[in-house]
Amino acid sequence: MSTITSTHTSAPAPSRSTRPSYRVTGLRVLRSEWAKLWSLRSTWITLGLGLLFLVGIGLIAAAQYKSRITSGHHMDPDFAGATAVSLSLFGTRFAQLALGVLGVLVTAGEYSTGMIRSTLAAVPRRLPVLWSKSAVFGLVALVVSTAGVFATFLFAGGIVSGTNAAMTLSDTGVVRSLLGAGLYLGLVAVIGTALGALLRSVAGGISVLVGALMLIPGLISLLPSAWQDNISPYLPSNAGESMFALHHDATTLSPTAGMLVFLAWTVLALAGAAWRLARTDA
Amino acid sequence: MIEAHQLTKRYGDKTAVDQLDFTVRPGTVTGFLGPNGAGKSTTMRMIVGLDAPTSGSVIVNGRRYAQHRAPLQEVGALLEAKSIHPGRSAFDHLMAQAYTHGIPRRRVEEVVELTGLQSVAKKRAGSFSLGMGQRLGIAAALLGDPQTVMLDEPVNGLDPEGVLWIRNLLTGLAADGRTVFVSSHLMSEMALVADHLIIVGRGRLLADTTVQDLVRQAGGDTVKVATSDPARLREILAKPGVEITGQAGSEELLVTGLSSRSIGVYAAEHGIPLFELTPMTISLEEAFMELTRDAVEYHGTTGIQTLRSVA
Numbered sequence: 001m002s003t004i005t006s007t008h009t010s011a012p013a014p015s016r017s018t019r020p021s022y023r024v025t026g027l028r029v030l031r032s033e034w035a036k037l038w039s040l041r042s043t044w045i046t047l048g049l050g051l052l053f054l055v056g057i058g059l060i061a062a063a064q065y066k067s068r069i070t071s072g073h074h075m076d077p078d079f080a081g082a083t084a085v086s087l088s089l090f091g092t093r094f095a096q097l098a099l100g101v102l103g104v105l106v107t108a109g110e111y112s113t114g115m116i117r118s119t120l121a122a123v124p125r126r127l128p129v130l131w132s133k134s135a136v137f138g139l140v141a142l143v144v145s146t147a148g149v150f151a152t153f154l155f156a157g158g159i160v161s162g163t164n165a166a167m168t169l170s171d172t173g174v175v176r177s178l179l180g181a182g183l184y185l186g187l188v189a190v191i192g193t194a195l196g197a198l199l200r201s202v203a204g205g206i207s208v209l210v211g212a213l214m215l216i217p218g219l220i221s222l223l224p225s226a227w228q229d230n231i232s233p234y235l236p237s238n239a240g241e242s243m244f245a246l247h248h249d250a251t252t253l254s255p256t257a258g259m260l261v262f263l264a265w266t267v268l269a270l271a272g273a274a275w276r277l278a279r280t281d282a
Numbered sequence: 283m284i285e286a287h288q289l290t291k292r293y294g295d296k297t298a299v300d301q302l303d304f305t306v307r308p309g310t311v312t313g314f315l316g317p318n319g320a321g322k323s324t325t326m327r328m329i330v331g332l333d334a335p336t337s338g339s340v341i342v343n344g345r346r347y348a349q350h351r352a353p354l355q356e357v358g359a360l361l362e363a364k365s366i367h368p369g370r371s372a373f374d375h376l377m378a379q380a381y382t383h384g385i386p387r388r389r390v391e392e393v394v395e396l397t398g399l400q401s402v403a404k405k406r407a408g409s410f411s412l413g414m415g416q417r418l419g420i421a422a423a424l425l426g427d428p429q430t431v432m433l434d435e436p437v438n439g440l441d442p443e444g445v446l447w448i449r450n451l452l453t454g455l456a457a458d459g460r461t462v463f464v465s466s467h468l469m470s471e472m473a474l475v476a477d478h479l480i481i482v483g484r485g486r487l488l489a490d491t492t493v494q495d496l497v498r499q500a501g502g503d504t505v506k507v508a509t510s511d512p513a514r515l516r517e518i519l520a521k522p523g524v525e526i527t528g529q530a531g532s533e534e535l536l537v538t539g540l541s542s543r544s545i546g547v548y549a550a551e552h553g554i555p556l557f558e559l560t561p562m563t564i565s566l567e568e569a570f571m572e573l574t575r576d577a578v579e580y581h582g583t584t585g586i587q588t589l590r591s592v593a
Contacts, residue, residue, distance in 0.1 A: 019355075020385075020427070021352070022352040022354070022355050022383040022384050022385055022426060023351045023352050023383065023384060024351065024352060024353065024382055024383055025384070028381055028382050028383065028384055029382050031382075032378050032379070032381035032382040035374065035377060035378045035381055036367075036370070036374075036378045039370050039371065039374035039375075039377075039378065040367065040369045040370055041369060042369060109367065110367065113364075113366065113367045114362070114364050114365045114366065115365060115366055115367040115370075116365075117332060117361050117362070117365035118365040118366060118375070118379060118422060120331070120332060121332070121353065121359055121361075121365075122353065122354055122379050122382040122383065123353075123382055124330065124331040124347055124348035124350075124353050126348075281327075281332060281333040281334060282332045282333070
C-alpha cells in the first residue's frame with residue numbers, strides 16, 4: 001500500500017505526438033469476448049458438464065441397450081428401434097441445457113454483475129458485442145459438441161456392435177446426423193446467448209430457454225390434433241431434432257428443412273436481442 | 283472537453299436530468315456536485331452512451347462518445363462501483379477491456395501498478411474490498427490513457443490514504459492538461475480538489491461556478507457592521523471592489539470586500555463608534571447545502587439568486 005501514494009506522480013502522460021493510436025475493430029471485440037469467456041471458471045465447469053452429459057449419457061444408454069439385449073430382458077419401446085446413432089445422441093437433450101444456460105450466462109451474467117457497463121463503455125456501438133459473444137460461444141459449443149458426439153458414437157458403436165443397433169460412420173446418414181447434432185447444440189448456445197441479451201436476466205433467460213426447448217412440446221398436445229400436426233414440426237425442439245434424427249417420417253421435417261427452421265428461430269432470437277441492445281439503456 | 287447542451291433524461295413522468303447546459307474544460311478538475319438523486323450518475327451514464335438522452339445532447343472531445351474510433355482513449359470512466367464480473371480476476375478484466383482497443387499488455391501492467399493492485403491482480407475481483415474495487419475501476423478508467431477522465435463518487439469506500447491518493451491523482455491528471463470530471467455529494471471533498479464546480483439539484487443546473495466565486499457569493503467575506511453613523515461609514519469604506527448594502531434607517535451595514543480588521547481600523551481612524559463587527563463566515567458546505575436544499579424545496583430556483591439571500 002505504501003507504493004500507492006508515491007506512484008501517482010508517474011501517471012504516464014505521453015505527449016500528443018507519442019500517443020498510441022488505438023482503435024476498436026470487430027476482430028478485437030471478438031478477441032476480447034474470447035478472453036472473457038475463458039477467464040471465468042463457470043465456463044469451464046458448465047462446458048465440462050455439458051460434455052459429460054453428452055458423452056456419459058450416450059454411453060450409459062448404449063450400455064443399457066447392450067445389457068438388455070444380452071440378458072434377453074424386455075425391451076421398452078424407447079429402446080426397441082434404437083440405433084447406435086440414437087443411443088449416442090441420447091445425451092443431447094441434457095447437454096443442450098448446459099450449453100444453453102452457459103449461453104444465457106455469457107450475456108445476462110454481464111447485466112446481473114454490472115460488467116455490461118464496462119463492456120459497453122469499451123464498445124459503445126454495442127452490436128459488435130452481441131455478434132462477438134454469439135460467434136465466440138456458438139463456435140466453441142459447436143466444436144465441443146461435434147467432437148463430443150463423434151467420440152460418443154465411436155465408443156457407443158463399439159459397445160453395441162454385433163446387435164441390431166450396430167452402425168458405422170460409413171452407414172447412410174450417420175455422419176450427417178452427428179454433424180447435425182453438433183450444429184444443433186452450437187445453435188442452442190447462440191439462442192441462449194441471444195435470450196440472455198434479450199431478457200437481461202439469468203433466471204428469465206434460463207426459464208424461456210427451458211420452456212422453448214422442453215416444455216412447449218408437451219403443451220402442444222393440448223391443442224386440437226389438426227393444429228398439432230401443422231405446428232408441431234416447426235417448434236424449436238422438433239425442428240432441431242429433425243436436424244440430427246436418422247429417420248424421418250411424414251410428421252417431421254427433413255434434416256435440411258429442420259435446420260432452416262431452427263436457424264430461423266436462432267435468427268429471431270438474435271434479432272430480438274439486437275433490437276433490445278441497440279434501443280434501450282444499458 | 284465535455285459539452286452538454288439542453289441535456290434531458292426522463293423516466294416516465296420523472297425527470298432525472300432537466301435541460302442541463304455545461305462545459306467541462308481541460309486542465310482543471312471540475313467537480314460535479316449535488317445531493318443524492320440529483321441526476322449526477324444519469325448525466326455521466328449519458329456522457330458515455332449507456333443511457334440515451336430523452337432530448338438534448340452531450341459530446342465529448344467534439345463527438346458523441348459512441349462515434350469515436352477508440353472511446354477508451356477519449357474518456358476513461360469510473361461509473362457506479364464494480365462494473366465488473368466478480369468471477370474474473372482484476373488482470374483478466376483489464377485485459378479483456380484492453381483487447382477491444384488493441385491496448386498492449388504492457389499498458390495493463392502499468393495501470394495495475396499505478397493503482398497499487400499488483401498483489402491482488404490475479405485474484406477474483408469479487409473478493410475485493412470496496413476500496414480495491416474502486417482502484418480497479420480507476421485502473422480501467424486510465425487504461426486507454428484518456429484525454430478525459432470521469433469518475434463517479436471515486437472516494438466512496440476509500441480509506442484516508444486512498445482518498446489522498448485520489449486527490450493527488452486528480453490534480454496530477456488535470457496538471458497534464460486532461461479534462462477531469464468528478465462527481466460527489468460532499469462539498470468538503472470537492473473543495474479540496476476542484477477548481478470549477480457544476481452544481482445540480484433535481485436534475486437542474488443550480489450553479490456553474492468556481493470555488494472562489496462560490497465562497498464569495500456565499501458571503502464568505504461579508505462583514506456585518508453596526509454603527510451610529512452608517513452614512514458616514516459608507517463614505518469612508520467606499521472603494522473599488524467594496525460592496526456595501528444596508529437598509530435606510532437601519533444601523534446595520536453589510537460590507538463585502540474588506541476584512542473586519544480593516545473596517546475596524548478605518549472606523550477608529552475616523553472616530554466612528556462601532557457596536558458590532560461580525561465576519562459572516564459561511565463554509566462551502568453550508569453554501570452548498572443551502573443551495574441544494576432550496577433547489578429541492580422550490581424545485582430549482584436559479585442558483586445565484588439563492589446564494590445572495592444567504593449572505
